Amino acid sequence: MxxxxxxxxxxxxxxxxxxxxxxxxxxxxxxxxxxxxxxxxxxxxxxxxxxxxxxxxxxxxxxxxxxxxxxxxxxxxxxxxxxxxxxxxxxxxxxxxxxxxxxxxxxxxxxxxxxxxxxxxxxxxxxxxxxxxxxxxxxxxxxxxxxxxxxxxxxxxxxxxxxxxxxxxxxxxxxxxxxxxxxxxxxxxxxxxxxxxxxxxxxxxxxxxxxxxxxxxxxxxxxxxxxxxxxxxxxxxxxxxxxxxxxGARNVYAEFAGYGATLDPRPGSGRPPGLRRAAEAALADAGCHPAEVDVVFADGAGVPRLDREEAEAITAVFGPHGVPVTAPKTTTGRLGAGGAPVDVVSAVLAMREGLIPPTTNVESPAHDIDLVAVRPRTASVRTALVLARGRGGFNSAVVLRALD
The missing domain is CATH 3.40.47.10 (Thiolase/Chalcone synthase)
Structure with a gap:
């Protein structure tokens, strides 16, 4: 091992x-x-x-x-x-x-x-x-x-x-x-x-x-x-x-526990997007059951079709309103290749404090997800799933786990 x-x-x-x-x-x-x-x-x-x-x-x-x-x-x-x-x-x-x-x-x-x-x-x-x-x-x-x-x-x-x-x-x-x-x-x-x-x-x-x-x-x-x-x-x-x-490392924030990646099928193929499979692969790689996940840091494209696809992937893995979801990048904009690593930093800091940062400005959630909107939420965060999607059909997911 x-x-x-x-x-x-x-x-x-x-x-x-x-x-x-x-x-x-x-x-x-x-x-x-x-x-x-x-x-x-x-x-x-x-x-x-x-x-x-x-x-x-x-x-x-x-x-x-x-x-x-x-x-x-x-x-x-x-x-x-x-x-x-x-x-x-x-x-x-x-x-x-x-x-x-x-x-x-x-x-x-x-x-x-x-x-x-x-x-x-x-x-x-x-x-x-x-x-x-x-x-x-x-x-x-x-x-x-x-x-x-x-x-x-x-x-x-x-x-x-x-x-x-x-x-x-x-x-x-x-x-x-x-x-x-x-x-x-x-x-x-x-x-x-x-x-x-x-x-x-x-x-x-x-x-x-x-x-x-x-x-x-x-x-x-x-x-x-x-x-x-x-x-x-x-x-x-x-x-x-x-x-x-x-x-003698003085700081140990979390374990990088799991990873999965997929590529979406070509447009018009009728096949579903690959984000769900990426998330499931990351959970399997970490040996983690969905019920163990305390928060999902979402990609949050801000495009209705892409948001719907991501919400459907999350609910397929966790069930409707089955896990807190947040996209704190609403405060910074999408940072391209820098966005997901910033989400990883946010996830490990959420573990450190026991607080899920909010998806600022979102007032009318349109999907069956438990979106942490407007205000932060106090929570014990031991396991986090970070999702990211890229133009061209790239999907990636990472599981982070707090150390005992």
Whole structure:
């Protein structure tokens, strides 16, 4: 039997807070962080709201030479990684660099950096394009920069699966631990609030065009009309149980207990979506009965058809109103590859406090689920299921379990 995989450190960079404590202080009460776009002029576009991280100055956190080489998404990833390693209590020399690796998820690379350099190409010519463009907008850049900055010489990788990719990265990290690594830094980040990224979001046809921050993104609500994009993500330290014990890990938040993933059938096939099977596979992998689950952190697409499919999957596994369900991402918008890792952080913090954060702004739930809406709910949280879906039919699910 494989040793348990433990969450021993967390770092987060989200619109609701930079750093775990600020993030949780806002998330636990459902403080809204969605507002008008400020990072570029969105007035010509039909959608003008986003979850932005305000007040972030990379120069306050990173070496000056690194800032011009990196996109905002990488800067956020590096800062969250610093927080996660500090939280894990890891000091230089605790583990050999070859025993540590990094696996991240991304929806895209440095969109803002890429857009700026393309503008130079069009207006000034190729000689004016930064050499750093060669990697700054590459989707694997966060993995590379995290590995270099933290001297992680073990297995590395990147997964691309939109929102679902964030959970897939954690699962890949667990695989690497089972193959002999002692620690893997893992998670996901996206930051595409620029005109180039905005065009990609609009192309999905699923964005909310509401100008009311409190009514724009309403998953599982009768008034759901699309999603609001956000920026950021989370970095999570996963360790083999034995390794964590040997080095004396000061924080052990939870066990990464189970994982499942499926791909939806092609549209028009008449076959059901795969989210239910992903959830059941994750529960089976964890050896967990549905009755043991205390909360589901939902994907919460905010699109009526997708919300209905997710609600049907949840009720098929747990029964109507059979388990508390929450989607705290209503306060931040959907963070792409960063969204599900942030939900994992919320889940382990819910275990720590015994409180389920609310699905803010949802006032008229439209499905047979026990949605924790408007206000937080006090509850003993020992086991949590996190769900994520990505464009293209990706479905992923993770089970987290508190340690006795």
């Amino acid at each position: 494989s040793a348990r995989t433990l969450v021993t450190g967390i770092g987060v960079a989200a619109p609701s807070g930079l750093g775990v404590e600020d993030f949780w202080a806002a998330t636990r009460i459902g403080k809204n962080a969605v507002g008008p776009v400020t990072r570029f002029d969105a007035s010509p576009y039909p959608a003008r709201l986003a979850g932005e991280i305000h007040g972030f100055d990379p120069g306050e956190h990173l070496p000056g030479r690194l800032v011009p080489q990196t996109d905002r998404v990488t800067q956020l990833a590096l800062v969250a990684t610093d927080c996660a390693f500090e939280d894990a209590g890891l000091a230089a020399g605790d583990l050999h660099p070859c025993d540590m690796g990094v696996v991240t998820a991304a929806g895209s690379g440095g969109s803002e950096f890429g857009e700026a350099e393309l503008r130079k190409l069009w207006s000034q010519g190729p000689k004016h394009v930064s050499a750093y463009l060669s990697f700054a907008w590459f989707y694997a850049v966060n993995t590379g920069q995290i590995a270099v900055r933290n001297d992680l010489r073990g297995p590395t990788g990147v997964l691309v699966g939109d929102q679902a990719g964030g959970l897939d990265a954690l699962a890949q990290a667990r695989r690497r631990l089972r193959k002999g690594s002692r620690l893997i830094a893992t998670g996901g980040f996206d930051a595409s609030i620029c005109s180039l990224g905005w065009a990609a979001h609009l192309a999905t046809g699923a964005m909310s065009t509401s100008d009311e921050p409190e009514r724009a993104y309403l998953p599982f609500d009768e008034a759901a009309s699309g999603y609001v994009p956000g920026e950021g993500g989370a970095l999570i330290i996963l360790e083999d149980e034995e390794s964590a014990a040997v080095r």
